[in-house]
Amino acid sequence: MSKNNKNEVVMSVKNLTKIFKSGIFNPEYTTAVKDVSFDIEKGKIISLIGESGSGKTTVGKLILKLINPSSGQIIYKGQDIAEITDKKDTQKYYRRVQGIFQDPFATFNPLYRVDRVFDMIFDSYELGFSDKDEAIRKVLHDVNLNPDRTLGKFPHQLSGGQLQRLLIARALLMDVDILIADELISMLDASTRIGVLNLLVESCKKNGMAVIFITHDLNLGYYISDQSLIMYKGRLVERGATKKIYENSTHPYTKMLFEAVPEIGDRWDPEEEFLPEQVVGEVKDFYQNNQGRGFVEVEKGHSVLFSDE
């Protein structure tokens, strides 16, 4: 791979905003995502880290075109994906951009055998395999699944880890550019988690697939990603190389996350009074003190939201 290719941007998210409207006659508006921008590079893993209500899942759904943005753009191959409305073009888009969702058991229709997830993509896309069965068996071996013990089974007969591996296999078969992995492993046990994560990183490195790893778990995000995005209340508050964000976290919310995350070998300070509500005030003060600064690069490849106007 040439040096230029190394930082090839495959997708640019620009000022993405999503406001949900509920009710017709007396609508209420909720801003789920506000003014989020980032680039996705080929073969890189980006962690999108946030707690519930941060808007991280919404960003994933927007990229997967499962919902439409209120404003802002998602540029893929020079085109704003909002302009892709034609059935054929949508199909072309999904041929290259795929997702895996949080709950493996909910991602499989319980009435069908697990093979259906492969059948669907072979029905819809020209994947370029001469032998479908052989291709599936091969990719299942790649994700450490025994085809004979997985194919032909119903979802409830397999474990969550096996189901998520099947979905990774599905993405590998499609050889996608971008994979959105939304809380891919949050339903899995600690001992199976790492296996799935390692697999994800390996396939990403091997196939040049970019992964957006959406998670609430800082440790996991740190473990696998090159870049990190920290989201808080719909805003992207810190963005940059994972190591830099960790070593030099600036936004009060990011700091709080690092303080709160439990780790073996590093005990929380019992003297320190830690209140989850406190961060709301801290963020407010932080924005007030830095009024007018907005989203600023503090060092090369590391930006922080200083004020939210």
Added chain:
Amino acid sequence: MSENILEVKNLRAYYNILKGQVKAVDDITFNLKKGEILGLAGESGCGKSTLASSFISRKKPLEYVSGEVDLVGHEIMKMDEAEFKKLRLKTISIIPQYALDAFSPTKKIRTFIKDLAHQHGIKTDRAFMEKVEERLDLVNLDKSVLNRYSIELSGGMKQRVVMVISTILDPDFIIADEITSALDVSSQRFVATMLANLRDLEIIKSAIFITHDLSILYQIADRIMIMYAGNFAEIAPTDEIVARPRHPYTRALINSLPKVGIQYHDKRLSGIEGTPPHLLNIGDGCRFRDRCPYAIEKCEETPIREKVADNHYVSCWRWQELGSDLNVEE
């Protein structure tokens, strides 16, 4: 051993279903000292929640099979339901899993608390409500939450309300079942620390903290017990078990935990291949043997619980020869 709040000896509790027996809690022995928080960890289906429910309710299909459970002098397994009910909240209490969903959306928190108290035969007079407010203050909730509906509270706030209710009668022993797993990182820390605070303030005398997350246990537990597939694997003081785990499963669990500061490029963590066995009509032998890199023929026999050091016990045939070096991998 009068300082023990809880003594469990060879407890077995099985689920009786049509196809046979699910040996969800099989030969568990441990004790809980006064003032202690015991962490109970394991994968889903390892029997950790079943162990808790075997203390609290013995409703079908879960059936108590054998063993003794002594809770501050009460042989609770031999008690009938009516007798046992008197112990609830005062002697034994539980902060249940999914407690967050337990709130009725149409009731104010105050009504909810009062109803619950009535169910347990507690008078909800002014003194009681004052105590509730005091405790809410302790968990950093304003007493105005009493007049709010559950949908207005965040998950962390609801969990704190549940904690207040469960501990309102200063129980000797409390079971905290996955109380942090549905919460955000920030609330997680607060709720976990709160449990330790309640113990420090002697509002609760002892607790079992059940979770799949070892790193939270490391933060607040005095001792940690590891279960695997319904069996006892290992128990030891927290620092000891983390530094010198003896059971291959404990070791693998600790090895599989990512930490901030460790990246995939620097150090590749490894998980455990395979899945836990089905507990239905399971036979003898170490239940971890199919996934254990160190399994030998001897492991076809059920390992016995052996003493490693003070307060440190393990059930593994090979604990002595394997040593405890975390970095050894086969």
Added chain:
Amino acid sequence: MLTEFWKKHENLYYALTNKKVIFGLTIVIFVFLLAVFGPMLTPYEYGDYAGEGYMPPSSQHFFGTTIDGKDVFTRTVYGLRSTLLVGVIAGTIATLVGCAVGFLAGYYGGTLFDELLMMMTNIFVVIPQLALLIVIAAFLEVRGVVVMAVIVSITAWPWTARAVRSQTLSLKNQEYVSLSKISSLNVGRILREDIASNMFSYVFMVFIQQFNGTMLATVQLEFLGLGPTKGISLGLVMQNAVNWNGIQLGMWWWAIIPGLILAVLITALYFINTGLDAAFNPRLREM
């Protein structure tokens, strides 16, 4: 050949080999056969004077006779015919309308279209059922079985619509629907395979309830004298029995046998429902 056929129609195989389905289906078929062929087994007409009154079941009068000497078996099988007809027609209309409205509203959930559909539904929900039925029934001079069925179904569908809407809303937000979308499945297949098939058991249950409910509603109307202007129904048979104090007079056969047939039929339908549920849901199949 045959195994090949079963392999393709796996669900049918599981359905037809399910004990509950077999049991329920047997009863349902029997009851329907009774309604179809029963009238041929009896020499009387339902209004005929057939012999002595007050007679308990015998080989002459299978279900005994009424106080005025009408043959209960004859009345029951004729009544069964029209009651089943009302139940099937009204149940089908109510289920179809309810499902269509609910499904559309749910699929377009949150839009103006949904809002309008639901507004209409809610108006029908708050109209007092019996009052509307009385008004409509009173205005129509000749009321046949089909007209009865339509009248009853008008008030029966809204609840189904509401329930189906919420089912659709929750199903369409399932992650497997999202997976189908990003697998570029067309809308028809998503509706069929992901939504409709997961709702099938529910819809069948709804149908049974509608069948049940509309039959009861018909009986209510008949009780008020607003039933079919001609003919007989199970409701009328039972109402007659009650009016003549049949039970107090010890004539259990008069009211209880027709009632029992209804009860058995509904139970059998529930059996089929749970059986089908088990057959179509792979998870339940193993239990």
